[in-house]
Amino acid sequence: MTKKDDFELTPSSKLPWWKNKKIVIPLAVLFIISAAASGGDSEESSPATETAASTTEETTAPATPEEPVAVEPSGGEFGEYPAAQAKFVSIIESAKNKISDAETDLQRNVALRDRDKELCAVLGNKKATNWTGVIRNVGANGEGKAYVEIEIADRIKVKTWNNAFSDISDNTLIPTSSSFFDNLVAMNKGDLVNFSGTFLSSSNSCLKRSNLTEVFYGISPEFVVRFSNVSKG
Numbered sequence: 001m002t003k004k005d006d007f008e009l010t011p012s013s014k015l016p017w018w019k020n021k022k023i024v025i026p027l028a029v030l031f032i033i034s035a036a037a038s039g040g041d042s043e044e045s046s047p048a049t050e051t052a053a054s055t056t057e058e059t060t061a062p063a064t065p066e067e068p069v070a071v072e073p074s075g076g077e078f079g080e081y082p083a084a085q086a087k088f089v090s091i092i093e094s095a096k097n098k099i100s101d102a103e104t105d106l107q108r109n110v111a112l113r114d115r116d117k118e119l120c121a122v123l124g125n126k127k128a129t130n131w132t133g134v135i136r137n138v139g140a141n142g143e144g145k146a147y148v149e150i151e152i153a154d155r156i157k158v159k160t161w162n163n164a165f166s167d168i169s170d171n172t173l174i175p176t177s178s179s180f181f182d183n184l185v186a187m188n189k190g191d192l193v194n195f196s197g198t199f200l201s202s203s204n205s206c207l208k209r210s211n212l213t214e215v216f217y218g219i220s221p222e223f224v225v226r227f228s229n230v231s232k233g
Contacts, residue, residue, distance in 0.1 A: 078153055079132030079192050079233050084122055089153040091118045092221060099218030108214055113205065115218075120206040126199040128225070132233055133158070135191045138184055145173035146184045148230060150195060155220040158197070159210060160227065170200055170208070172226045180229050187232065197227035 075081045081089070095115040102108035120126065137149035141163055149159040160172035167173050174181055187193070200208040208224040211217035 075132060075153060078134055078151065079194070081132060082130055085128065085131045085152065087122045088119055089156060091115060091122065092153075092156055096219055100215075105214070108218065112214060112218055116205050116207050120199075123199060126201070126206075127197070128158070128199065129196050130194050131158075131196070132192070132194050135187050135189055135193055137162075137189065138187050141173060143173075145175050146178075146181055147173055148184060148187075148227065149222075150193060150230075157220075157222045158195075158199075158225040159222055161210070161224065170224060170226065172200070172224060174227065180227075180231065183231050187230075192233040193230055194233045195227055195230045197225040197229075200224045200226060 075085070075089070092115065095111065095118075099108055099111045099115070102111055131152060133150040133152035135148065136151045136157065137159075138146065139162070140146055143164060145164075147160045147162040149157055149162075151157050160174065161167035161170060164173070174184065202208040209217045210222040210224055211220070
C-alpha cells in the first residue's frame with residue numbers, strides 16, 4: 001500500500017517558477033553575464049569612433065577665401081558702360097526711392113536738385129563720351145531733320161526734341177548735313193549704339209528734362225542732349 005507521504009509535494013514544488021530559487025538564480029547570473037559582454041563591446045567601439053573623427057578633422061583643409069574679381073561697369077542689354085555712365089546711372093537709381101517717397105512738392109524738388117547736382121559733378125563739362133544705349137525712337141520732323149531717343153538704362157533716356165517748336169533755342173535736331181545723319185537713317189528701334197553729346201541746362205537746373213512733371217522726371221528721367229555722334233555699337 002502506497003504511503004500518503006509519497007504523494008505529497010515538497011514545498012519547493014508548490015512555488016511559482018519565479019519564486020523558485022533553483023530557477024531564478026541561474027537566470028539572473030546569465031543576464032548579468034550578457035549585460036557585461038554587451039557593455040564591453042560598446043566601450044571598445046568608442047575609441048575607434050573618436051579616432052575616425054579626429055582623422056577627419058586633421059585631413060580636412062581649411063577653406064581658402066577667394067580673391068575679389070574686378071568687374072567692368074556693365075549695362076547688360078544697354079551695352080558696356082564707361083565709368084562715368086555707370087556712376088551717372090547709379091546716382092539716379094539711388095535717388096529714385098527718396099524722390100518717390102517725398103510727401104510734399106518741396107521735398108521732391110529739393111531731392112531732384114540734389115540728385116542733379118551729383119549728376120552734373122559726374123559729367124564735369126556736361127559731356128558724355130562714347131556712352132552706350134538702345135535706340136527707342138528715331139525719325140524725322142517736318143523739315144527732314146532727325147530726332148533720336150536712346151535708353152541708357154531701365155527708364156533712363158537721353159534724347160533730342162522731336163519738333164522744331166520745342167527745339168527753337170536748343171538746336172538738338174540733327175540736320176541732313178550732320179556727319180552722323182546717315183548713321184541714323186540706317187538705324188531701327190532696338191539697335192545698340194554708342195554716342196557722344198552734351199547735356200543741356202535749364203533756367204532752374206544744371207540739366208534739362210523733357211518730362212512734363214517732376215514725378216516722372218524723378219522715376220523715369222528723360223534728359224535733353226545735343227548729340228555730336230551716334231553709331232551702331
